[in-house]
Amino acid sequence: MSVTDYTPTIDTGGPAQPLLTVNHLRKYFPVRGGxxxxxxxxxxxxxxxxxxxxxxxxxxxxxxxxxGKSTTAKLLIGLTEKDAGEIIFDGHALGERxxxxxxxxxxxxxxxxxxxxxxPRMTILASVAFGARVQGLEDPEGLARxxxxxxxxxPNRFAHRYPHELSGGQRQRVNIARALAMxxxxxxxxxxxxxxxxxxxxxxxxxxxxxxxxxGLTYIFISHDLNVVRYISDRILVMYLGEVVExxxxxxxxxxxxxPYTRSLFSAMPSMDPDNRTQTPPLAGDPPNPIDPPxxxxxHTRCRFASDVCKAKTPSLAGxxxxxxxxxACHLYDSTSGHPQAGQGxxx
Amino acid sequence: xxxxxxxxxxxxxxxxRTVHAINNVSLSMEQxxxxxxxxxxxSGKSVTLKALLGLLPxxxxxxxxxxxxxxxxxxxxxxxxxQKYRGxxxxxxxxxxxxxxxxxxTVGHQxxxxxxxxxxxxxxxxxxxxxxxxxxxRIPSANRRLHNYPHELSGGMRQRVMIALALACxxxxxxxxxxxxxxxxxxxxxxxxxxxxxxxxxxxxxxFVTHDIGVAVEISERVAVMYAGQIAEEGTTREIxxxxxxxxxxxxxxxxxxxxARGARLxxxxxxxxxxxxxxxxCAFAPRCPVAMPECRAALPPVFEPGPRRRVxxxxxxxxxxxx
Amino acid sequence: xxxxETPVEIAAEPAPxxxxxxxxxxxxARLLRDPLTxxxxxxxxxxxxxxxxxxxxxxxxxxxxxxIARLKPIGTEGHILGTDEQGRDMLARLIYGGRLTLFxxxxxxxxxxFIGGALGVVAGYVGGFVNTIIMRTVDVFFxxxxxxxAIAISGAxxxxxxxxxxxxxxxxxxxxxxxxxxxxxxxxALDYIDAARATGANALTVIRVHVxxxxxxxxxxxxxxxTSVCMILAAGLSFLGIGVRPPEPEWGLxxxxxxxxxxxxxxxxxxxxxxxxxxxxxxxxxxxxxxxxMNVRD
Numbered sequence: 001m002s003v004t005d006y007t008p009t010i011d012t013g014g015p016a017q018p019l020l021t022v023n024h025l026r027k028y029f030p031v032r033g034g035x036x037x038x039x040x041x042x043x044x045x046x047x048x049x050x051x052x053x054x055x056x057x058x059x060x061x062x063x064x065x066x067x068g069k070s071t072t073a074k075l076l077i078g079l080t081e082k083d084a085g086e087i088i089f090d091g092h093a094l095g096e097r098x099x100x101x102x103x104x105x106x107x108x109x110x111x112x113x114x115x116x117x118x119x120p121r122m123t124i125l126a127s128v129a130f131g132a133r134v135q136g137l138e139d140p141e142g143l144a145r146x147x148x149x150x151x152x153x154x155p156n157r158f159a160h161r162y163p164h165e166l167s168g169g170q171r172q173r174v175n176i177a178r179a180l181a182m183x184x185x186x187x188x189x190x191x192x193x194x195x196x197x198x199x200x201x202x203x204x205x206x207x208x209x210x211x212x213x214x215x216g217l218t219y220i221f222i223s224h225d226l227n228v229v230r231y232i233s234d235r236i237l238v239m240y241l242g243e244v245v246e247x248x249x250x251x252x253x254x255x256x257x258x259x260p261y262t263r264s265l266f267s268a269m270p271s272m273d274p275d276n277r278t279q280t281p282p283l284a285g286d287p288p289n290p291i292d293p294p295x296x297x298x299x300h301t302r303c304r305f306a307s308d309v310c311k312a313k314t315p316s317l318a319g320x321x322x323x324x325x326x327x328x329a330c331h332l333y334d335s336t337s338g339h340p341q342a343g344q345g346x347x348x
Numbered sequence: 349x350x351x352x353x354x355x356x357x358x359x360x361x362x363x364x365r366t367v368h369a370i371n372n373v374s375l376s377m378e379q380x381x382x383x384x385x386x387x388x389x390x391s392g393k394s395v396t397l398k399a400l401l402g403l404l405p406x407x408x409x410x411x412x413x414x415x416x417x418x419x420x421x422x423x424x425x426x427x428x429x430x431q432k433y434r435g436x437x438x439x440x441x442x443x444x445x446x447x448x449x450x451x452x453x454t455v456g457h458q459x460x461x462x463x464x465x466x467x468x469x470x471x472x473x474x475x476x477x478x479x480x481x482x483x484x485x486r487i488p489s490a491n492r493r494l495h496n497y498p499h500e501l502s503g504g505m506r507q508r509v510m511i512a513l514a515l516a517c518x519x520x521x522x523x524x525x526x527x528x529x530x531x532x533x534x535x536x537x538x539x540x541x542x543x544x545x546x547x548x549x550x551x552x553x554x555x556f557v558t559h560d561i562g563v564a565v566e567i568s569e570r571v572a573v574m575y576a577g578q579i580a581e582e583g584t585t586r587e588i589x590x591x592x593x594x595x596x597x598x599x600x601x602x603x604x605x606x607x608x609a610r611g612a613r614l615x616x617x618x619x620x621x622x623x624x625x626x627x628x629x630x631c632a633f634a635p636r637c638p639v640a641m642p643e644c645r646a647a648l649p650p651v652f653e654p655g656p657r658r659r660v661x662x663x664x665x666x667x668x669x670x671x672x
Numbered sequence: 673x674x675x676x677e678t679p680v681e682i683a684a685e686p687a688p689x690x691x692x693x694x695x696x697x698x699x700x701a702r703l704l705r706d707p708l709t710x711x712x713x714x715x716x717x718x719x720x721x722x723x724x725x726x727x728x729x730x731x732x733x734x735x736x737x738x739x740i741a742r743l744k745p746i747g748t749e750g751h752i753l754g755t756d757e758q759g760r761d762m763l764a765r766l767i768y769g770g771r772l773t774l775f776x777x778x779x780x781x782x783x784x785x786f787i788g789g790a791l792g793v794v795a796g797y798v799g800g801f802v803n804t805i806i807m808r809t810v811d812v813f814f815x816x817x818x819x820x821x822a823i824a825i826s827g828a829x830x831x832x833x834x835x836x837x838x839x840x841x842x843x844x845x846x847x848x849x850x851x852x853x854x855x856x857x858x859x860x861a862l863d864y865i866d867a868a869r870a871t872g873a874n875a876l877t878v879i880r881v882h883v884x885x886x887x888x889x890x891x892x893x894x895x896x897x898x899t900s901v902c903m904i905l906a907a908g909l910s911f912l913g914i915g916v917r918p919p920e921p922e923w924g925l926x927x928x929x930x931x932x933x934x935x936x937x938x939x940x941x942x943x944x945x946x947x948x949x950x951x952x953x954x955x956x957x958x959x960x961x962x963x964x965x966m967n968v969r970d
Binding site: 065198209232235265272283 | 370378385388389442502503504505532533534535536537538540541559560561562565566584586587589590597599602603605606607610611613616617618620621636
């Protein structure tokens, strides 16, 4: 694959305009029950999520199950229909100047389960060429062969094989080739390396870095593995129960996690030090059910620093005093919030 | 008496395809030790656990070697004796508690049932034991939880119940098959710390199967690294982390990305593990090994023993630093 | 740019085992290795061929009776399988009877396969309101036992071959729809459908390329298993006198008319039943064989 075969859509806004902007994205899933199948409750999967991804940047999204990170990914490429909010790709709002089909030409996704995402009855070549064919690109099969070659799968050996004849690492390469065959500008990687064995994971991460540099890609990298996210991302976004609690450049957040939840999440990482093992768990219990999330700050039920204001008022994202690019949604950092330790941050 | 003594265990599955899942594994544990079996998918770590519980399907499996737990010859157990051994002497915690717990009985009932069967006590006493066990796995308001069904509990809570069930009959050896893999990070660390405390409390031995080296560090005193159905390296956790001698262990540690510079090229182990259609007759890791020599492909590697209870199956293990 | 690195990493991975070949040639190869299924296929093919080419086989006239040669036993000179209650040659009538019986037995399933399959795939893929309408309608038909439903519809439409076909088709649409819907909604939930939608493909393309291929074989296998039931039902309708009318040779009808001779010549009376039994058994085994042959994995 040479760069000339890669034909992404034209950059309209220049480097200063974010490639993707998401404003107040919301998705509630109804929980139906009873004989009439009436909506009895709503899973607040994604609630008021806003962020922007700059061109060429990699944004990592972390959080635990039920935090809404995978739903966010599916909303971004319209696999799940959003209830409210705006998705703006390179200056064009989805549904206004940008159709879903055009968006999907420029935004592609790689899923976690490398086997389930491939049609078991289609050859690798047919799977990789499918998207290019749908989008009406020239010579989809030739494109597919080149892209297979680029991700390290010899087309002469693999083109006519079926997914079950490949190893997990090879299948994930196929998925990456399929996404890239349409020359997207943004690739959403939803736990794309999580199911792989550690040794294979490193190979795929190397490949992803190479492709990013070669084709000038922008990534949204969703993972539960903080080490992997740190390695590949420029900025990290932390979600909890459908909301963004913190978003910051990697170095800044690695140095100091502002939100109490982020801090717990980081302390829950294995220590990797046999002489200094973790002694107390940072949090007790499981994350609450997103069907009926706590009022106010959603983390207040598990937060050591929670006060009355946290139960009543939802904090909004704001930049830290030491670094405006490091944003956190916590009353501890807002001097006007009315929290007893308002404006002081997490006590040392 | 040793808690566990496996000598020259080999397991071969035959069917449409032959798989030599375990090849001449020898392993021993003292009473009350915690050992992590570390390896990737297909390394034979789960099959080893199944062999320990006598869970391998006899029809398609050919087992050679000896397995002794507390002096009992496990491979010779049959019928009643095997049932008594499973759940009594040795018990297991599974990866998916949602699948391992019976959905139609309350958790209290399930624990009590197991206690009644193994200890032969009456229902009331068994329920009291069940309550005590739920307390011990730090389930809040255990009295109420006793009457919950598995689906009414969260994932972390279910795994605690699973542990309570496994420990109810005070086994000498607890087998844990990736019990925290399906859990969230903040819940995983709770379960790991709980298992560590319970291990001290009950004084039992624990074999903890995992693919995550970080988890192994948190839980175990000793680590055995498995590759292609063999033990590549064994030692204390400290030795494995600080002084890995096998190139595979070194690769696994590097792949953890714990202290890799951001964006730097990763030193990935190339390729994928072998399919094990035939029994390895040379070093199984050689095709992927960055420091392999022609000798590695000629014969099985010798086992070096740099220290007491420490071994490395690599030709170059005695060189000062094998990695480049 | 370390372009050379990736192929090296891949090189050490084990080569995939299977050889490149098409899906259907794989199915064919697996079928050939299954002797029982091949035997059943042979029997069914023989029955169909003999029915189709009956006029050229040099058989006796199946309509011409003889008052003096009634109910001759099996093995009679000139009538290898004997004669029926009107003295007509049994061999000829059984083979000619296969034409109608197989036609009525197979056509409704083929029709129902297309209609029910389409309904089920649409219901399963689109879901929501469309699914509710289609599946609740299907449920109404399910409330009646299939035999009763076939009799009721045939009874209402009146006797005759076409009406039998219509009623049997209606009987088999609901079960096929239900199976198709279940399989399709299962496939619909899989990630590769999401992946296909994410390329920008519209619903029709996704159904055509990704859904049909994966739901076809289970629906097809299920439909094959219905052919035996359909044949028995069709024979049943004729037996009750609301299907094929005399003097047409048809196995169910023959079974009915020979019923009175059961004490005179039981072996002879059983012959049409034996044919129904053999055919439905072979069709059932054939569908089992197909099921395992169409399994892509292993």
